[in-house]
Amino acid sequence: MTTRPRGTALRLHRELKRIWSPDPRFRGWLTTNNNNDVGRLFLAVATLFFLIGGVLAMLIRAQLATPGSAFMGPEAYNQVFTMHGTVMMFLFAIPFFEALAVLLLPGMLGTRDLAFPRLGAFGLWVYIFGGSAVIVAMLMGLSPDGGWFMYPPLSSAAFSPGIGADVWLLGITSIEVSAIATAVEIVVTVLRYRAAGMSLSRMPIFAWYILVVAVMILTAFPPMILGSLLLETERAFGLPFFQVENGGDPLLWQHLFWLFGHPEVYIIFLPAAGMIATILPVMARTTLLGYGWVVASAVSLGVLSFGLWVHHMFTTGIPHLGLAFFSAASTLVAVPTSVMIFSWIGTLWKGRVRMELPMLWLLGFFATFVIGGLTGVMIAVVPFNWQVHDTHFVVAHLHYVLIGGYVFPMIAAIYYFQPLITGRFRFFRLGGIAFWLVVPAFHVTFLAVHLAGLLGQRRRIWTYDEGQGWELLNFIASVASFVMAIGFALVVLDIAINTLAGLRGRRNPWQATTLEWAAPIPSPTYGFASIPIIGSRYPLRDDPKLDLRIARGEGYLADTSRDRRETLIVSTAKGEPLQVAVLPMNSPLPILLALCTSASFLAPLIKAYWLSVVALIGVVILALIWAWTTAPRRTEGLVDAGHGRHLPVAAEGADPPGWWGSLFLLVADGVHFGALLFGYAFLWTVAPNWPPPAYLRPDLLPVALALAGAAALAAGPRLAAWREGHGPLLLSLLGCLALAAAAASIPLARPTPTAHAYDATLWLLAGHVGLHVTLSLIMLTYLGLRRLAGHPLRLGEARTFGLWADYTAGTGLVALAAAWLPGAFA
Amino acid sequence: MNLILRLALPWTVWLIGFSALYGLQGLTCSRHWPAGIEPRAALIGAAALYVLLQGGILWAQAARPAPSPFAQRVATSLSAAALAAALWTSLPVLGLTICD
Numbered sequence: 041m042t043t044r045p046r047g048t049a050l051r052l053h054r055e056l057k058r059i060w061s062p063d064p065r066f067r068g069w070l071t072t073n074n075n076n077d078v079g080r081l082f083l084a085v086a087t088l089f090f091l092i093g094g095v096l097a098m099l100i101r102a103q104l105a106t107p108g109s110a111f112m113g114p115e116a117y118n119q120v121f122t123m124h125g126t127v128m129m130f131l132f133a134i135p136f137f138e139a140l141a142v143l144l145l146p147g148m149l150g151t152r153d154l155a156f157p158r159l160g161a162f163g164l165w166v167y168i169f170g171g172s173a174v175i176v177a178m179l180m181g182l183s184p185d186g187g188w189f190m191y192p193p194l195s196s197a198a199f200s201p202g203i204g205a206d207v208w209l210l211g212i213t214s215i216e217v218s219a220i221a222t223a224v225e226i227v228v229t230v231l232r233y234r235a236a237g238m239s240l241s242r243m244p245i246f247a248w249y250i251l252v253v254a255v256m257i258l259t260a261f262p263p264m265i266l267g268s269l270l271l272e273t274e275r276a277f278g279l280p281f282f283q284v285e286n287g288g289d290p291l292l293w294q295h296l297f298w299l300f301g302h303p304e305v306y307i308i309f310l311p312a313a314g315m316i317a318t319i320l321p322v323m324a325r326t327t328l329l330g331y332g333w334v335v336a337s338a339v340s341l342g343v344l345s346f347g348l349w350v351h352h353m354f355t356t357g358i359p360h361l362g363l364a365f366f367s368a369a370s371t372l373v374a375v376p377t378s379v380m381i382f383s384w385i386g387t388l389w390k391g392r393v394r395m396e397l398p399m400l401w402l403l404g405f406f407a408t409f410v411i412g413g414l415t416g417v418m419i420a421v422v423p424f425n426w427q428v429h430d431t432h433f434v435v436a437h438l439h440y441v442l443i444g445g446y447v448f449p450m451i452a453a454i455y456y457f458q459p460l461i462t463g464r465f466r467f468f469r470l471g472g473i474a475f476w477l478v479v480p481a482f483h484v485t486f487l488a489v490h491l492a493g494l495l496g497q498r499r500r501i502w503t504y505d506e507g508q509g510w511e512l513l514n515f516i517a518s519v520a521s522f523v524m525a526i527g528f529a530l531v532v533l534d535i536a537i538n539t540l541a542g543l544r545g546r547r548n549p550w551q552a553t554t555l556e557w558a559a560p561i562p563s564p565t566y567g568f569a570s571i572p573i574i575g576s577r578y579p580l581r582d583d584p585k586l587d588l589r590i591a592r593g594e595g596y597l598a599d600t601s602r603d604r605r606e607t608l609i610v611s612t613a614k615g616e617p618l619q620v621a622v623l624p625m626n627s628p629l630p631i632l633l634a635l636c637t638s639a640s641f642l643a644p645l646i647k648a649y650w651l652s653v654v655a656l657i658g659v660v661i662l663a664l665i666w667a668w669t670t671a672p673r674r675t676e677g678l679v680d681a682g683h684g685r686h687l688p689v690a691a692e693g694a695d696p697p698g699w700w701g702s703l704f705l706l707v708a709d710g711v712h713f714g715a716l717l718f719g720y721a722f723l724w725t726v727a728p729n730w731p732p733p734a735y736l737r738p739d740l741l742p743v744a745l746a747l748a749g750a751a752a753l754a755a756g757p758r759l760a761a762w763r764e765g766h767g768p769l770l771l772s773l774l775g776c777l778a779l780a781a782a783a784a785s786i787p788l789a790r791p792t793p794t795a796h797a798y799d800a801t802l803w804l805l806a807g808h809v810g811l812h813v814t815l816s817l818i819m820l821t822y823l824g825l826r827r828l829a830g831h832p833l834r835l836g837e838a839r840t841f842g843l844w845a846d847y848t849a850g851t852g853l854v855a856l857a858a859a860w861l862p863g864a865f866a
Numbered sequence: 867m868n869l870i871l872r873l874a875l876p877w878t879v880w881l882i883g884f885s886a887l888y889g890l891q892g893l894t895c896s897r898h899w900p901a902g903i904e905p906r907a908a909l910i911g912a913a914a915l916y917v918l919l920q921g922g923i924l925w926a927q928a929a930r931p932a933p934s935p936f937a938q939r940v941a942t943s944l945s946a947a948a949l950a951a952a953l954w955t956s957l958p959v960l961g962l963t964i965c966d
Binding site: 188231240241332336339340346359363365366369372375376613722725726 | 869870891909931948954958962
């Protein structure tokens, strides 16, 4: 790093603060897209949902404390346990770690913000609107009541009339959109937005974990979104995907749900594991033992979790061979998990542990999670699984894993990062008392619940009779659960009080070795005054004055004369500086787009389909404005990044951030399409009332249109990359129209999607093509308008559109082939 | 990006192979399965192919240098783990009843 004169740090701080700060008025909260603000809001809202979920848990335990309780009737109880699971899984667990990632990841990586700040803000607001809708519905007594996994036929219109199930399907799906938006942002940030010199082997361990988790979100959520789409279209329009008499199969839902639901458990656990691997070495005053092995274990666990979904379906009559496949895969999970656990124990062994509050919570994690893991191995064994299926044993197991494996480490993380997030240190000491209330009470509660399950108590039953041996166990569990709840309330109170009135202190109070602690406390909106240059995995240990040099502007991009938000893009493997990213300023666009997106999801709840259409038009218009206002107006060429390096602005490169974001969004889209093909194949192979009365026979014209359309759509962007003029865009437009016409031939030939699951599937395949053609047309409109306004088509824009066009052409052909081939060969 | 793909490849292939094996098992029990082909032979053949493919990936990862020793070590250990997992999860095809 180059040396700068004294006084530079303060000047730089003032200038960067002016550039990066949100509007100081109230509207600043609505228009900010800075990761510090978005992360704090995310965290506060997720905590609020945790409290709501906790109150629901107490209602459940109050009801089960005594046999024959009159506290709640079955209708209310069904809503309460469904909402408890839904709130904790979708509104607390996932958003809470996303909040921490949004808040902390840029600091850990040595960058100033996430890759797509507006996308992060959009994700936050969609989550707030969707989550609020679900809670409001609950307060109005309109909650879903079919359990958090909503199995049909119980959740179908015949057995769950009213809008409860629709609230779940539409509200939760909108929140999943938020999660996918955040995941795209995280993946691109970890791969591209890092400190100079931060190669993959020098990345902080949390970045590896959150990278794995973000990819898991992109690949696990789409099957769930598809399942929700199928069930909602069945409930609203009668498309019979899960109705056996019309060619459907309820087991299809279970496959789609658990294709999401099992990885979901690891999506929740792995960020907590990342926090443990971050905090533990600092508490032990050493480095993480077996960094490479832990990385390999995180990757292995992430992928393995996708091969376990059927172990939630062991009692559905699956043949022995299928059971054995998934039993074998389930036992494998213990291997990478054990590697992590032994790495952490070894880290404690080689260090000198200081018993601070975060460490205490980590010890609570060890004591709890290992037990949860062992009961998990028990459940992976098929005969035992059959015995305890749908009993309170499973309830206890999942709480050991989720509270022990997620909540305890996250509390440790909050206490550990509190100085960085709030600028305050613990002064009031309620946290220690809270720990000694929560952890013992947790074990008493769920040990009793384990035993009740082993004695045969079924889950999801609103009451039980005397004389079955469950009374004392349930009473003990309920009393202890209230003690645990008081403990959790004290944790929240302790953090709130210390946030408001704790002590102020110096940076890096824990003597940590990772970059986030090089920032001032609390972390300023711009993160780093200059982008750090690092030479090891532990930059603050190996370069103790690094924080001061960063503050003095001796890294990259310390020049504020361009008066805009800039950060560095590096090469994925080696961390070499490649480009300068220009990040967007504050804007109301994210909240407006989120409002329209949420309205388009939620309007069908009141059958206001017209409002949904209007909201979707709003989404398109706002998205066009968004893209237009973030696109550069002029070509800059190379800009001075400091240290004698001149780098291109990212938007002018061949692979701009939008290209990377599109790539990973299309990964999610591809998984969604794959899940659709899986569902089709599943029904074709397994569903009882197949084959349908008649298959669709393809005509020559639609086939020719599809082939020509796909070819034109794929060729257009390639031509645009090396040839000026309107020709390439017009070729793409013609390709879109031809492909759309080919897809339209399907519903025209089979006008009744309610007749059979096959017809409904054909409509969905055609819908997939129609949706992507529409997206391509919107992009073409944008590019055409840019040309008309005098902006030449950039290479990066052409390549980004090319990704979408190739995907539309490729999956369009596959979808149409899937629709036509059975008829062609019948 | 190539490095990320190298790290992702072994387990992705494991997942695809595992799902394909499960799908094949479903197909052998369905009305679409041709009468002339013995289901167990097909399953064992597919499992052998799957394990061979994972072995090939391990060999290629070990033989081809990565940008750093760290990447080489992680990619090779992931490939070895995925090969072991493929062997372990394929074993049931040797003995268990297929459609009952």
